[in-house]
Amino acid sequence: MQTFRVELGPASHPVHVGAGILDDLGSIARDAGLKPGRAVLITDSNVERHYAARAIEAIGKAGFAPTLAVVPAGEASKSAAVLESLYDRMVEAEIDRSAAVFALGGGVVGDLAGFAAATYLRGIAIVQVPTTMVAQVDSSLGGKTGINHARAKNLIGAFHQPRAIVADVATLGTLPEREFREGLAEVIKYGAIMDAAMIAALERDLGKIATRDNAALEQVVALSLRHKAAIVSSDERESGLRKILNFGHTVGHALEASAGYGSYLHGEAVAIGMAVAAALSERYGGLSADESARLVRLIGRAGLPVEMPPNARTPAFLAALRLDKKRAREAVEFVILEQLGRAITKPLEFGQILSAIAS
């Protein structure tokens, strides 16, 4: 097991990454300062089947009395209606300020349960227990929580740091192949924006990672979270440095939104977005053609798409690009690479961005 801390002043908290540590969830929560007592374990219908019983047992034996709240699997659960149902369940379970939430699942569960915890009685403790690759290497860390609005993803949300993050890499074993691979997009992103040596290591170890070797997964998940922790520590509220984490996300979000949520998984859209950003990095950031090609090749080897779909410049795509919430006036604050491992943000006009998108 690897353990380290996310340094955020009073909101600092530990991160644990290892195989099989789901069974230590209760003791980890107590070590993080949570008092045994009432708790709610929020998960989704898929994850429940595999891991809810073990999680319940692990926190039960540490003195927590958990209520189980299961939401339907899928992005549609990040809604005001499902959020309301969670509040109702928490009131029924007499969850009070001293109680804790455990979020067991992927990004949807983490965001939704995180926002419920952020807003119930103005904020109660939460432990994030990510079980997907995307959640383990990215969304569980940083305190971003929220739900979707009919008009935009994650429009409603809050920053709410967890009291601990417990990433059991063995839970990745039950993940469908496509969902496992989408998480690799975020892993490659950390290398691209801040760690050239990590790109070389991924080029070398991708085979072992793809077979979900626990030791290789522990390495790659822990390194990803350490990188994210370093950025989040220096910029909790995304006012500056943290923006580089959006590498690949501006075009990725627009693609996700315009293709209809669900056509692309988030990581797949980000993979394509990173390939577009690599081209723009050559043009506007000084990234060498060689490094750009290495990055795109690695994304492809990870089983992820790197090409924009044909006829991508639909009115919906263009509208989504303009609606991107990182936009500032006419230009978009775009993350580009100067070289592998070094990212900057630069205002790019829509025309400049579109120059890298064929049709």
Add this chain to the structure above:
Amino acid sequence: MQTFRVELGPASHPVHVGAGILDDLGSIARDAGLKPGRAVLITDSNVERHYAARAIEAIGKAGFAPTLAVVPAGEASKSAAVLESLYDRMVEAEIDRSAAVFALGGGVVGDLAGFAAATYLRGIAIVQVPTTMVAQVDSSLGGKTGINHARAKNLIGAFHQPRAIVADVATLGTLPEREFREGLAEVIKYGAIMDAAMIAALERDLGKIATRDNAALEQVVALSLRHKAAIVSSDERESGLRKILNFGHTVGHALEASAGYGSYLHGEAVAIGMAVAAALSERYGGLSADESARLVRLIGRAGLPVEMPPNARTPAFLAALRLDKKRAREAVEFVILEQLGRAITKPLEFGQILSAIAS
């Protein structure tokens, strides 16, 4: 005009109290660091009539381009449905992260608009512009925001500090008498829990205050907010000291909830709660009978009720008392006085609390 700062580290912000300063709202917002641009002015149907046009003009001439969002007056607007309608309005107005919310109104508007600002794009800037006595002396300061749940008031919420508070005491001139007087309950509370000299000043100046003399109002509002700021600065998240601000509120909340919201105004219920707390303070805190009587007399002179209604111990009242969110296990953390100007919290059992409530 009196100006001072609420010290909260990076969330520190100025407070302005004066007569006629609504017309300076825009320049005050800019001085507080807000960038001119898109903004949304949230108010209710009552306040709109009196002050929306002036507020719009004041922020417009400072370079803000405000959209007006009017919610129905009354506690019922602190609902998930009205909150959703605000989100919709903000999306329509293309409110982005750099935009600002202005909350013009009483406690309902401040709590609702504050929660909308806290959760829109994970938090955008808000300026609180309280126009009722309760909001000016209490609810606008401290960052508490939220809406009600069917089962409990303020169950859903977040801490979100405003970028500035602008209390124009001249706006109190249009307040119905009963709503003006309820605010005096919170004023008296500050004296009771932390400033014996303020009690003496109120005993002396109550006449001028009651005629809504601007100079007297500026004094009493500014002093109240300074006291609240001192407490909030030392305990932003209500983990300790801030609890003494709940003086009168445990019984007050239970009375409000069980009598049906609307039977008592919040300040009226708190007034009765303070009278009950005074009796309990004699019994369990060492408050002298003389000081207890002075406090109850002052509350009465302010035109506020001091007696529990007959047959108060209804099942609904008892249930509400147990559901009070400050409860811890069997006993309630109750705020009592050792003397005028000095409060402590003490766990009291339900039986002890009920001993001060006739039937």
